Amino acid sequence: MYALKVMLLSVSLLLSSWLMAATQVRVVGLFPGAAVLNVDGQRKLVKVGQAGPGGVTVVSADSRGAVLRVDGVERSYSLSREYSDGFAEAQKKQLSVAKGIGGHYWVAGSINSQSIQFLVDTGATSVALNDEHARRLGIDYRVVGSPLQVSTASGTARGWRVKLDRVKLGELEVLGVDAVVLEGSSPTEALLGMSFLSRVGWKVEQDVLVLESKH
Incomplete structure (x- = not known):
């Protein structure tokens, strides 16, 4: 029983550490073939096929959303939404405009x-x-x-x-x-x-x- 408690505690600590270290990723701008990423507070315009801050790669992007590869896992992202230990709306509304x-x-x-x-x-x-x-x-x-x-x-x-x-x-x-x-x-x-x-x-x-x- 003691060994089981120790094992559960270790798993809990590892999970907590992973959640705290999870990359904070937001898509704050969408363009055909590119997306503006905010990764742990670092913002950059990243084109499809390229890697941005934190090694986050833009797999595809258009005006409706983007597919990003984060820590080897591909997920679909909408504009101004955040993935961390859950899924939540950004508190502030944002709009990104590329130079034309x-x-x-x-x-x-x-x-x-x-x-x-x-x-x-x-x-x-x-x-x-x-x-x-x-x-x-x-x-x-x-x-x-x-x-x-x-x-x-x-x-x-x-x-x-x-x-x-x-x-x-x-x-x-x-x-x-x-x-x-x-x-x-x-x-x-x-x-x-x-x-x-x-x-x-x-x-x-x-x-x-x-x-x-x-x-």
């Missing part, structure tokens, strides 16, 4: 539940739209906005300051976002400025823009 055409970061999102493609611009103080964007999104800026003059690269433009009910990127959503609507075709792309970015955490790692909720 022209070295810029492009991200699909929505304004007031209407879809739109954003160009991330950390130099813009607020979300910026042209009048065609506003009309398509159903924003009656002349009624709900306040007029102002805006300095642009081509001179001074007339605009309106408005408040957007909600701006959403993936699972990241911010309510009551300041924006500017400019007359004419400038800016040609909807700009995601600091009125949104300052209300989420953001950083650039290895040409990947990482956005994260603050709570």
Whole structure:
């Protein structure tokens, strides 16, 4: 009986040590043929067939999920989920955006539940739209906005300051976002400025823009 208790205790200690040492793996970004991995706090963009931090290998990856080989075992991972001694949702919501055409970061999102493609611009103080964007999104800026003059690269433009009910990127959503609507075709792309970015955490790692909720 004593020998059995000692054996059970040894097995219990070994199991506890294994669980404590288990690699913490999260997939925080998904792209065709690549995934952004967070392994024990170390983040890296890893292409299919390559090994990332901790020797974790990306077997396959697309917009729906990734298959990773961790400690010789292949598992399917979804975005922003964690495998350790169990399966749990990441507490903070994250979105990873790979650098795109022209070295810029492009991200699909929505304004007031209407879809739109954003160009991330950390130099813009607020979300910026042209009048065609506003009309398509159903924003009656002349009624709900306040007029102002805006300095642009081509001179001074007339605009309106408005408040957007909600701006959403993936699972990241911010309510009551300041924006500017400019007359004419400038800016040609909807700009995601600091009125949104300052209300989420953001950083650039290895040409990947990482956005994260603050709570």
